[in-house]
Amino acid sequence: MLNLKFIQDNPDVVIEKLKKKNFDATAIVESITELYRKKNNLQTQADQAKAEMNKISKEIGILFRGGKRAEADAAKTRTSELKENIKQYDQQFSEIEGKVNELLVLLPNLPHESVPAGKGADDNEVVKSGGEMPQMEATALPHWELAAKYNLIDFELGVKLTGAGFPVYRGKGARLQRALINFFLAEATKAGYEEVQPPLMVNEASGFGTGQLPDKEGQMYHVGIDNLYLIPTAEVPVTNIYRDVILEAKDLPYKNTAYSACFRREAGSYGKDVRGLNRLHQFDKVEIVQVAHPDKSYEILEQMVAHVEGLVQKLELPYRILRLCGGDMSFTSALTYDFEVYSAAQGKWLEVSSVSNFEAFQANRLKLRFREDGSKKPQIAHTLNGSALALPRIVAALLENNQASEGIRIPKVLVPYTGFEMI
RNA sequence: GGAGAGAUGGCAGAGUGGUCGAUUGCGGCGGUCUUGAAAACCGUUGUACCGAGAGGUACCGGGGGUUCGAAUCCCUCUCUCUCCGCCA
Numbered sequence: 001m002l003n004l005k006f007i008q009d010n011p012d013v014v015i016e017k018l019k020k021k022n023f024d025a026t027a028i029v030e031s032i033t034e035l036y037r038k039k040n041n042l043q044t045q046a047d048q049a050k051a052e053m054n055k056i057s058k059e060i061g062i063l064f065r066g067g068k069r070a071e072a073d074a075a076k077t078r079t080s081e082l083k084e085n086i087k088q089y090d091q092q093f094s095e096i097e098g099k100v101n102e103l104l105v106l107l108p109n110l111p112h113e114s115v116p117a118g119k120g121a122d123d124n125e126v127v128k129s130g131g132e133m134p135q136m137e138a139t140a141l142p143h144w145e146l147a148a149k150y151n152l153i154d155f156e157l158g159v160k161l162t163g164a165g166f167p168v169y170r171g172k173g174a175r176l177q178r179a180l181i182n183f184f185l186a187e188a189t190k191a192g193y194e195e196v197q198p199p200l201m202v203n204e205a206s207g208f209g210t211g212q213l214p215d216k217e218g219q220m221y222h223v224g225i226d227n228l229y230l231i232p233t234a235e236v237p238v239t240n241i242y243r244d245v246i247l248e249a250k251d252l253p254y255k256n257t258a259y260s261a262c263f264r265r266e267a268g269s270y271g272k273d274v275r276g277l278n279r280l281h282q283f284d285k286v287e288i289v290q291v292a293h294p295d296k297s298y299e300i301l302e303q304m305v306a307h308v309e310g311l312v313q314k315l316e317l318p319y320r321i322l323r324l325c326g327g328d329m330s331f332t333s334a335l336t337y338d339f340e341v342y343s344a345a346q347g348k349w350l351e352v353s354s355v356s357n358f359e360a361f362q363a364n365r366l367k368l369r370f371r372e373d374g375s376k377k378p379q380i381a382h383t384l385n386g387s388a389l390a391l392p393r394i395v396a397a398l399l400e401n402n403q404a405s406e407g408i409r410i411p412k413v414l415v416p417y418t419g420f421e422m423i
Numbered sequence: 424g425g426a427g428a429g430a431u432g433g434c435a436g437a438g439u440g441g442u443c444g445a446u447u448g449c450g451g452c453g454g455u456c457u458u459g460a461a462a463a464c465c466g467u468u469g470u471a472c473c474g475a476g477a478g479g480u481a482c483c484g485g486g487g488g489u490u491c492g493a494a495u496c497c498c499u500c501u502c503u504c505u506c507c508g509c510c511a
Contacts, residue, residue, distance in 0.1 A: 054480090064441080082491095246433095
C-alpha cells in the first residue's frame with residue numbers, strides 16, 4: 001500500500017511511475033486526492049464540534065458536583081444539536097475513509113528506476129548468466145521419466161491421495177528433498193539468518209499484511225470453517241512476525257529464514273508448463289526475509305541476490321539472473337530479480353527464485369516501523385524476501401542435467417546431506 | 424465437544440459514570456552521586472490523524488447502544504486463558 005500523503009503530494013509521480021507497470025492510475029489517484037481533501041475538511045469540522053462538546057460536558061460535570069442542577073440542565077439543551085452534527089460528520093468521515101482505503105489497495109507498488117519497461121516475460125532483462133550448459137544426448141529423459149525410472153516421485157499416487165499437483169516423493173527422491181531443505185537452511189544460517197518454523201496457515205490480517213489479500217485471494221487455499229488460508233509462501237507468516245511493531249534502528253536489519261511447504265491453487269494456469277515438477281499445488285521452499293532500513297534496502301537486495309547465486313553455483317546448475325520488467329513484476333514489488341536454472345532435457349529455463357525489495361509497500365500495510373536513535377517519530381521500514389530456494393524445479397534440473405548411463409549424479413555439496421552420491 | 428474466566432500503555436497490574444490518555448511497579452531514556460559501575464535519589468517515557476503554529480481529536484480487543492459525559496453500564500462479535508473430554 002502506498003503512503004496516502006505521498007500520493008496527495010505527488011499525484012503525477014505516482015501516475016507516471018505506474019505507467020511502467022502498465023497501470024493507468026489516473027482515475028484512482030484523482031479520486032484519492034479529492035476524497036483526501038474532503039476527509040481533512042470533515043475531520044477539522046468534526047474535531048471542532050467534539051472539542052466544544054467535551055468542553056460543555058466538563059462544565060456540566062462541574063455544575064453537578066457544585067449542586068447547581070438547574071444550570072446543568074440548561075447546559076444540556078445546547079448539546080443535542082452538536083451531538084447530531086458530530087454523528088453526521090463521523091458517519092461521512094468513515095464513509096470517505098472507507099472509500100479511500102478501497103482505492104489505496106488497488107494501487108500497485110511503484111517500480112524502482114532501474115526496472116526496465118516491458119509488457120511480459122520476454123522483456124525481462126538478463127543481468128547475468130553463470131554455470132556450464134550441459135551437453136545432452138539425444139536420448140536424455142525429462143525429469144518426470146527419470147522420476148519414474150528410478151522410483152523417486154509418484155505423480156499418479158499423489159492424484160489418488162489428493163489430486164494433480166500433489167506428488168508423492170519416495171526413497172531417494174524423498175531423501176533428496178530433505179537434503180536440499182537442510183542444505184538451504186544451513187547456508188542461510190551461515191549467512192546470518194535466524195531460522196524460524198512458522199505456521200502453515202494464516203489468518204486474514206496476515207494475508208492482508210503481505211499483500212495476498214484482497215487481490216490474490218483466489219490463489220490461496222481457504223479453510224472456510226476456520227477462515228484460515230494455507231500459506232502460498234513462508235514470506236507471509238515470516239514477514240507478519242513484524243506486523244504492528246516498532247523496531248530500533250540499531251537492530252536493523254532483521255534476517256529470518258524458514259522452510260515451509262507452500263500451497264498454491266494456480267487457478268487458470270492449467271495446460272501450460274505443468275508437466276512433472278514444473279508447476280505444483282504443494283511444494284517445498286526455503287525462504288529468506290529481511291526487514292531493512294530504507295537507506296540500506298537496495299544494498300541488502302544485492303546481498304540477497306548474491307546469496308541465492310551462491311546456492312545455484314554450489315549446486316553446479318547453469319543459471320541466469322533476470323531483472324523483471326514493469327509488466328512482469330508483482331503487484332507488491334519495487335524491484336525483482338528472478339533466478340532461472342536450465343533444465344537440459346526439457347530445454348527450458350525454469351524459475352527457481354524471486355528476490356524482491358518491497359520498500360515500504362508491505363511495511364505500510366503491516367504498520368512495521370522503526371525508530372531512529374534519538375528520534376521520536378517512527379518511520380516505515382522496508383521489507384525484502386527471496387526464495388533460497390524453491391525445490392521442485394531445482395530437483396527437475398538436477399535430475400535432467402546430471403543424468404548418465406550409470407545413474408544420476410548428486411552434486412558434491414549435497415552428498416553430506418543425502419548420504420549417497422548417485423541415484 | 425462441555426464448563427468457566429478474561430482482554431487496559433514495552434511488560435506486570437490498578438481503575439466500576441465526570442479534571443482518566445489513564446494510579447503504581449518493572450523495564451527504557453536523561454540527570455545527581457561515583458575513578459568507573461551498581462545501589463539510591465530526581466526527572467522523563469504510547470500511537471495515529473488534523474493544524475503553519477498555538478493547539479485540537481481519536482484510541483483501554485472489534486462493532487453498536489444508553490448518557491450532557493463511558494476504560495467503567497447494556498448488546499453483539501472476535502480472540503486468549505483455565506478445567507474436563509478426546510488426541511499427536
